[in-house]
Amino acid sequence: MKCAEFQPATAVPDTKVGDVTSGTCSARARSAERHHQVALTRALRVRVRSNFCFPLPCIGLEDLAGRGHQISAPLGSSADRPSTGWRLIWGEPSGRCLGLMIPQHFEKCEIDRRGQRLIEEMARRRLDFILLMDPCNYYYVTGFPIGVLKGTFGALISADGNVFWIGRKTDMSNVKALIEADWSGDRHEIGAEIADDQDPYAAVGEAIATIAPHGTRIGFELAKAVIPPRGMTQIAAALPGREVVNAAGLIEPMRAVKSEAELTYMRRSGQIAAEATRAALDGLLPGASEADLAANLIGHAIRAGAEPFSLEPFVCSGPRSALAHSTWTMAPLQSGTIINTELAPPVARYSAPLFRVSVIGPPGDDICRLHDASRAGLLAGLESIGPGMTCHDADAVVRATIDRLGYAGMFPVRAAYGVGINFAPDWSEENVASIRPGNQTPLEPGMCFHLVPALYQPGVGCACCSMTICITSDGVETLTPFEPELVVLHP
Structure with missing residues (x-):
């Protein structure tokens, strides 16, 4: 019709x-190999399941081809359907291509600004740590674009900006890819991998206890149904000597x-x-x-x-x-x-x-x-x-x-x-x-x-x-x- x-x-x-484009800002790597990996990720913004990607001009396609990668037009391109980006056929000589599987949609400078705002707000609320389990909030702060729906998953962020990922073991493959791809990988680490035979909330509490020392003040997102009351009780029980507080509404105004x-x-x-x-x-x-x-x-x-x-x-x-x-x-x-x-x-x-x-x-x-x-x-x-x-x-x-x-x-x-x-x-x-x-x-x-x-x-x-x-x-x-x-x- x-x-x-x-x-x-x-x-x-x-x-x-407007077209989906963005500016550039520099990203330093600790080694030539890591710099190469980060540059590839930023240049391609590879996104699985779609040929619509978000390129950033860090390195040219000729550079990629010269490093052993095969570059082709995106799937579905034709004379009557213009190309919207490029896809990479894996060819990383070192085999370290895992990071390319996690798209990074924002520049390091923007993620850094968001992180700094979080640190300032945590200081204002006298928080030593905050556990973000709402996918919208941990994506906004860290750039991690995966919403893990099954099991328990979140980012424990310290007052100095370090990120400890805690969640179901099978989902940690996503975090490992993020660490490979992220400009700030040295600030991200896996805090705990929870096995399927563990009680998830007790395990979250135990993991936080190994990271947050006695006397610290820890914020939780209690306004959204990301942690049920029973789960919050179990988490708090595993944190004696720490102050557990409601930090709901801390991230949302920033967004x-x-x-x-x-x-x-x-x-x-x-x-x-x-x-x-x-x-x-x-x-x-x-x-x-x-x-x-x-x-x-x-x-x-x-x-x-x-x-x-x-x-x-x-x-x-x-x-x-x-x-x-x-x-x-x-x-x-x-x-x-x-x-x-x-x-x-x-x-x-x-x-x-x-x-x-x-x-x-x-x-x-x-x-x-x-x-x-x-x-x-x-x-x-x-x-x-x-x-x-x-x-x-x-x-x-x-x-x-x-x-x-x-x-x-x-x-x-x-x-x-x-x-x-x-x-x-x-x-x-x-x-x-x-x-x-x-x-x-x-x-x-x-x-x-x-x-x-x-x-x-x-x-x-x-x-x-x-x-x-x-x-x-x-x-x-x-x-x-x-x-x-x-x-x-x-x-």
Whole structure:
């Protein structure tokens, strides 16, 4: 099916979409061999499962070829599909290519800045150590991009910046690859490898006890469900003579304002979300089901460069879409009913979500009115939200518009939630930033949100005309280049 022609809304700011590139900053190695290995890693930013990589110009392809490596164009390249990067066919003479398996998405200087901010905050809170078990937080601080979901895993960081990785033994292969690849490998070491026949939380406590001496003050992330109460009790029992404190909310404020490198990944994610949504809707065949649409959406996103999703896309149709966060079944898509698609394709574990509403054939008046109200709330936000406003006031801008149109009772959610880093089981940064009633946090340039004026009408469905935005010095930048219109599909 083909999408109807769009009339772009004039109130929507121009979307700025840039190539995924980054600057360079020097990285010193302790030996020529290590320098060679680090340079290769930084030049290629190899990412398994996708040909979309993040090159940094440390050394040229000719240098690589001259060192015994075979360089080829990325998988899927063709005359009509331009190359997005290069892949390396292993040929390291020394055999030390393990580090190339872990992508490093940020420059050493940026990771160092984050680490220094953490050290300063730890000093302010009088912490000698902090255990980070939320993948979003240890990725932000260390650059380690793997979310270990099975078993216990985390980074114990000391007040002088040393990182001790503690976790299930089988997952430590990832840490060893990180140590090989990292510019600061001398600051990383394995604190403990936990065997499957050990009690994981008792083992974590025992490992910390061997690193943190008596009299130290140790912080734990207790706000998120990364350690169950029973586990925390076991850990604390293994740490007599140490002070165990709640360090929740220490990292999250640091993540609120995105760097230019982070925004580059988010812009690419938004571009993939828009491209995948258009392609999936255009590719629908008569008689297609919700599952067919979901498969098309996911497939197009992956081929465009999306990493494994932290949360599957939401695809739903008809009145059932009024059941929040419903997703696909084998039900066929019906003409004249709402079709919802929402996805957040990760790029370097950053994402810019997109929610769009479509309909096969002419939409009914009830669908048009519901979508128009959602769209009006979105446009009001894009027009008025900017730096210096509080999150409460920004929410009020969207909410007042929807209320004026008579849909306040169908708008049960906050106007926007924070987005950025995502690992399973979620793609939001709700715990970092949220545009909601009562939140007096001021908006700053570089903060990113998914603006979601989601309206739920029983018997009709859900309409949400969304946009991922970044706060700028004079308003917002839109990160998902897809027109905020009801998509009418021609059978």
